[in-house]
Amino acid sequence: QSALTQPASVSGSPGQSIIISCTGTSSDVGGYDYVSWYQQHPGKAPKLMIYDVSNRPSGVSNRFSGSKSGNTASLTISGLQAEDEADYYCSSYTSSSTPVFGGGTKVTVL
Amino acid sequence: QVQLVESGGGVVQPGRSLRLSCAASGFTFSSYDMYWVRQAPGKGLEWMSVIWYDGSNKFYADSVKGRFTISRDNSENTLYLQMNSLRVEDTAVYYCARLRTGTTFYFDNWGQGTLVTVSS
Numbered sequence: 001q002s003a004l005t006q007p008a009s010v011s012g013s014p015g016q017s018i019i020i021s022c023t024g025t026s027s028d029v030g031g032y033d034y035v036s037w038y039q040q041h042p043g044k045a046p047k048l049m050i051y052d053v054s055n056r057p058s059g060v061s062n063r064f065s066g067s068k069s070g071n072t073a074s075l076t077i078s079g080l081q082a083e084d085e086a087d088y089y090c091s092s093y094t095s096s097s098t099p100v101f102g103g104g105t106k107v108t109v110l
Numbered sequence: 111q112v113q114l115v116e117s118g119g120g121v122v123q124p125g126r127s128l129r130l131s132c133a134a135s136g137f138t139f140s141s142y143d144m145y146w147v148r149q150a151p152g153k154g155l156e157w158m159s160v161i162w163y164d165g166s167n168k169f170y171a172d173s174v175k176g177r178f179t180i181s182r183d184n185s186e187n188t189l190y191l192q193m194n195s196l197r198v199e200d201t202a203v204y205y206c207a208r209l210r211t212g213t214t215f216y217f218d219n220w221g222q223g224t225l226v227t228v229s230s
Contacts, residue, residue, distance in 0.1 A: 003154065036216035038155075045205060045223055046155065051216040089155055093215040098169065099145075101155040 004029065004090055004102035011108040012080045020105045022073040022090030028100050030071035034093035037066060037075045040104075041086045049088075050075060077107070085109045112136040112219045114206050119224030122196055132189040132206030132221055140164070140184035143209040145217065146191045148202040156202075159191065160209070174200075196228045 005023040012018040022029065022037075029035055035053045038046035048057050050066035053073060063078045073092070077084055090102040118130040132144070146158040159170045159180040168180050179192040189206050203223040210218050 032215075034215040038217070045220040046207075046217070047220070048216060048218050051210070051218075052214050057218065091155075091216070098160065098171075099157050099215070099217075101157070104154040 002100075004092060004100055006088075006090060006102040006105045008103075009106045009108065011110055012077075013110045014080055014082065016080050017076060017078045018080060018107065020075045020077075020088055020090075020107070022075070022092075022102050024071050024073075024092055024100070026071060027095040028092040029068065029073050031095060032093045033068070035066065035068055035073040036091045037064075038089045038091065039084075039086045040089065046089065080109055082109050112208065114208065114219055114221035116204065116206055116221040116224040119204065119226045121227045121229060123230050124196060124198055124228055126196055127192070127194045128196060128226060130191040130193065130204055130206075130224060130226070132191075134187045134189065134206075134208075137208075139182075139187040143211055144182065144189045145207045145209055146178075146180060146189075147205045147207050147217075147220075148200075149205070149223075150199075150202040153202075158204070161189070193226070196226075198228050200226060201228045202226060 010018050033053050037050040039049050040046045053068045054066040065076045088105045113135045115133045145160045161168045161180045177195045181190045205223045206221045207217040208219040
């Protein structure tokens, strides 16, 4: 199972919106509504931000939203803040009944 | 609250063994499938192994199949990863993660990770 494809980096100014894409295949992203997103600050564990494509866990800011079209999922961060600077990973359930992760996207707040 | 605490990492020579532990608390451990996920330095996340809630099924990534063994002790609320024949490329932070499944599939809680360094 190949890793999902994410851009290596995305940047934006405070207050702006950014979108991180996550491209897979019909055997993972396109085949199931089980895409999740994780935020990871340096030296810290991943933190769940979005599950099942567009659901936010309790406690996660509503500035984070998720969507999916075909084989590509997206994470949108609105009203970008300094604390959003981190690495973001997408993940999807696969036809092998195991997860696959994206390569990660470094978000920089300018 | 849910807590997952890994331990057992360290520096080990190639070919040697190491056993990682993940102590769980704050939830009914025996009700959840559990994963080991690793992250090599500067790299992304990679799932290593999964064990079903009752230990009845175990699966491994191809990169560790035959070398790593996952197990759990539900009476002690602890997850294990026995790593044998370690290679330099196994150097990574190893996380245990709780899986939410059923009509969904995501990791809702992660441990803080334990660093394994394989080096001569």
